[in-house]
Amino acid sequence: MLTRVRRWWRRSPDDQGLRHPPYVDVCRELQGHGDDPMTIGTILSDLERRGVRGDRYDALRALTAAHPRPHWANYFLCMEEARRGVDLVSSYPPFVWMDVSSICSVECRFCKYTHDQLPKRNVTLDEIQRIEWFKYVRNLNLTAGTAEAITNPQFVDIFDYLRRTHEHLHLSFLTNGRTLNARILDAIVGRLDALHVSMNASNEADYDRIIAKGNWRQFSTNMRHMRDRLKGATRPNVSASFVKLRWNLDRAVQDLEFAADHGASFVMFHHYYPHYVNDIHHDRPERLAEKFGFEDSLYFDRERSDEVFARVRDRAQQLGVEVATPPPFGGRHHLAFGVRSLTPPPDDCVDPWTKMYFLWGFKSRREEITICCGLAADIGVYFDRAEIATSEGLMKVRNSPTLRAYRRTVNGGRRNPICDQCRKIDRFAPDAVYPDQRTFFEFNDLPVPPHFTTSGWVTAAETRGRQRLTLPVIGGGVVGAGDA
């Protein structure tokens, strides 16, 4: 019986004559994701011939190094490093968000972005062409959270180059829609994988109130053109989102209908996250005054919020679109990645291994890496664009002391205070204690990045106290911000 099983094992069409069980397993697993069994078989049988019989980790390292199209091998290598808790990694990030501009085309009044905060800079086509390591990446989003990718005058050239030279990449970006013109639509139709439009309003009055320095006419015309141009296209898949506040909550169902009517198949509704805006602009009251305040949060209108989002979910069903709304206040929820969630957080977080965001730090005002969109922010891993273009340069940054410290302390019994809070607090709640990022560096005996000391950074609680904001109490009444 055993011999028969062994014979079947050897004859199996997808093992490429490999004998060493970990190599057979890896070969089958990668093949299951569409990888080429011949290439994998050649690399691994060469190891067998040379008497190298390593484990799964060794096999994945060898494949990542030798495979001409290594994105799947690299992904499984990365997951293996996360599973083993390896802090000095040899995998490349499978999921990359890279801002190609520090300039936005609007100033949303819920967003930390202001035109005068950051140095104005567009990443050039030449800088993108110099990047050696895209072949390891699975997903590349050209928005990492700073601004608006399509304001870059070379955006179409950058996109064309990436699409032409890296067919395997799942390409996406976010936009506020204002400059999503015919030229950009022509470039992306049938070629971009996913497009997210942060619509945020479905009528002119709401748009003008929520989007400072915007242009409803341009936005709404672009949305109509987007619908017409992308109709019937195989890709991109279009999603949309709306940040909901107390004053625009009642338009949520219309927002959903607007998004669906303009081609979105997935529509997200978010709470307003007030802490970061306050944190960034606490020392510039004139800028802060242009933004929404804590008091605009739906956390002060919980019943109405639950009721409206229930109607949104019903309407989405009728329309046949997928929708995501915040978990009802009146129901059970978990806390995951610093926000209320219907699903529990994973036992182990893999973000410091799998994700890299290349953006402009709003505190450092420099090009900076971050590793998640949870609670870690402004982590002071600055980068030089010429250096990270090479594989060696990227790995130097990827294995910098701060990123290694995150990998050592994100999971397990000795969690750093930031990742620990990520499973415990709802950062969207106006009365949440906003985490002090400096505690991460103190915990890990690392120098605190200069942007926390030179900019006179204070905690959000201190900030709210200083501004003497007036906050409604959750559940009714009104108190001073310092009490909230």
Ligand SMILES: C[S@@+](CC[C@H](N)C(=O)[O-])C[C@H]1O[C@@H](n2cnc3c(N)ncnc32)[C@H](O)[C@@H]1O
């Ligand atoms: C910072 S924007 C940058 C990308 C692009 N310009 C856009 O508008 O999509 C990224 C996303 O964050 C959302 N966002 C920004 N600030 C927020 C806040 N304080 N609360 C909730 N969502 C916010 C925006 O609506 C947008 O969907």
